[in-house]
Amino acid sequence: MDRLLSHKDQINTQMARYGVKFGIYKNGEFLERLFPFDPIPRKISATDYEKLEKGLIQRVNALNVFLTDIYGAKKILGDGIIPEEFIYRSPGYLAALENYTPPKEIYSHISGIDLVLGKDDEWYILEDNLRIPSGASYPLIARSLCRKCSPDTFRNNGVVDNRNYGNLLSDTMNNVNTGGINVIFTPGRFNAAYFEHSFLAEQSGAVLAENSDIYVENNRVYYRSSNGPVRVGAIYRRISDEYLDPLTFRADSLIGIPGLIAAYRAGNVAIINAPGNGVADDKGIYYFVPKMIRYYLDEEPILSNAPTYLPYYEEDLKYTLERFDDLVIKDVAEAGGYGVVFGKDLSGTEREEFIARIIAQPRRFISQEIIDFQDLPILDGEGVIDRKADLRAFVLSGSTTKVWPSGLTRFSRNPDSFVVNSSQGGGFKDTWIMSH
Numbered sequence: 001m002d003r004l005l006s007h008k009d010q011i012n013t014q015m016a017r018y019g020v021k022f023g024i025y026k027n028g029e030f031l032e033r034l035f036p037f038d039p040i041p042r043k044i045s046a047t048d049y050e051k052l053e054k055g056l057i058q059r060v061n062a063l064n065v066f067l068t069d070i071y072g073a074k075k076i077l078g079d080g081i082i083p084e085e086f087i088y089r090s091p092g093y094l095a096a097l098e099n100y101t102p103p104k105e106i107y108s109h110i111s112g113i114d115l116v117l118g119k120d121d122e123w124y125i126l127e128d129n130l131r132i133p134s135g136a137s138y139p140l141i142a143r144s145l146c147r148k149c150s151p152d153t154f155r156n157n158g159v160v161d162n163r164n165y166g167n168l169l170s171d172t173m174n175n176v177n178t179g180g181i182n183v184i185f186t187p188g189r190f191n192a193a194y195f196e197h198s199f200l201a202e203q204s205g206a207v208l209a210e211n212s213d214i215y216v217e218n219n220r221v222y223y224r225s226s227n228g229p230v231r232v233g234a235i236y237r238r239i240s241d242e243y244l245d246p247l248t249f250r251a252d253s254l255i256g257i258p259g260l261i262a263a264y265r266a267g268n269v270a271i272i273n274a275p276g277n278g279v280a281d282d283k284g285i286y287y288f289v290p291k292m293i294r295y296y297l298d299e300e301p302i303l304s305n306a307p308t309y310l311p312y313y314e315e316d317l318k319y320t321l322e323r324f325d326d327l328v329i330k331d332v333a334e335a336g337g338y339g340v341v342f343g344k345d346l347s348g349t350e351r352e353e354f355i356a357r358i359i360a361q362p363r364r365f366i367s368q369e370i371i372d373f374q375d376l377p378i379l380d381g382e383g384v385i386d387r388k389a390d391l392r393a394f395v396l397s398g399s400t401t402k403v404w405p406s407g408l409t410r411f412s413r414n415p416d417s418f419v420v421n422s423s424q425g426g427g428f429k430d431t432w433i434m435s436h
Helices: 002-006 008-018 046-070 137-149 151-156 165-176 194-204 260-265 289-297 314-322 348-360
Strands: 021-026 029-034 037-044 110-117 123-129 181-185 207-209 214-217 220-225 228-237 270-272 327-331 340-342 365-369 375-380 383-397 401-403 408-411 427-433
Touching (some): 008 029, 037 137, 037 383, 037 408, 046 289, 046 383, 046 401, 137 151, 137 194, 181 194, 194 207, 260 270, 314 348, 375 408
Parallel strands (some): 037 427
Antiparallel strands (some): 110 383, 327 340, 327 365, 375 383, 383 401, 383 408, 408 427
């Protein structure tokens, strides 16, 4: 382990050379930054992982059934488990996908589930990311570089090998492929996760393509190869729903594929993840996931949500206003660590204005108890300090649902912050699943 830690700078230099970066748009300008890596790994014991794995599979299976139901029979609405308003007013709900079920009834092929480990040693789920969850490439490349620096560390410590992600991704795409090649569809070089797009294409054997490389003819999708048109059977899209197809969604999209949704609805191509998944990872819907598990699977949830309140309900609104300073408030339409407000941090005027917004638009917000989650050690110069950290677990749904035995552990570099997102200045570390 000491050898691994001593190579921190070398590993970060190598990642910079490989282009392991993330990009953000700020004030109309594209900025590209290194994603700082810390070599002290997060370790999860085999016993803890067994429970985590079962809970994640249970949750993702329930979410996939929910999506099939909500774009079809809508039984969960008819039975009054979820108010209709939470579906039809969700920005992630797409009426264009009504009464269509994707291949194998799988909507979320790749789910990124964000968790924290509380100081009570229990895992709490913070978010379900079912649209375009990113981040698997970072622990993959980091582990590869660490293994080169210190191969004995991994031979001698019983760390489960994480190099199978490319095969898991390939199997997931092949499972729903309608006949043709697999494509990873990127908006291009200036996307925040472009490094990941190219890296995962290489790892999975898929073709990396932009919209100029793909076209639709007679409701079939083709890739313009150097040897002529090639049928596309599955598209792992890294583009938001609204930009996917200018004929169905935003007419001003310059990065979409005209006719893609018509080909999709005709059953001639699989889209990974399915358009319309945003209705299930809406932070307002998060509140109902434990109810979904009971409703669809007739099981008790294995993993817990953070204690959450919906101001939409009068009782929860009253609780939120009474304990405003003790809660974290989240805007359901935001992501990436944005739209997160700690009540105690607001000044008097800010507090009054924010409360007025909650009262005026209660569907727009959720409130949560602040979980005092565990710190993890990180290297800081020559010493070790503690910082808040979460875990993004990756769950892949193919012929079966599998959890990748690794994950992206993100940490805050700010000693006073609970927000760990890369867009907010955080770093990352490897996640070791122990074999014993």
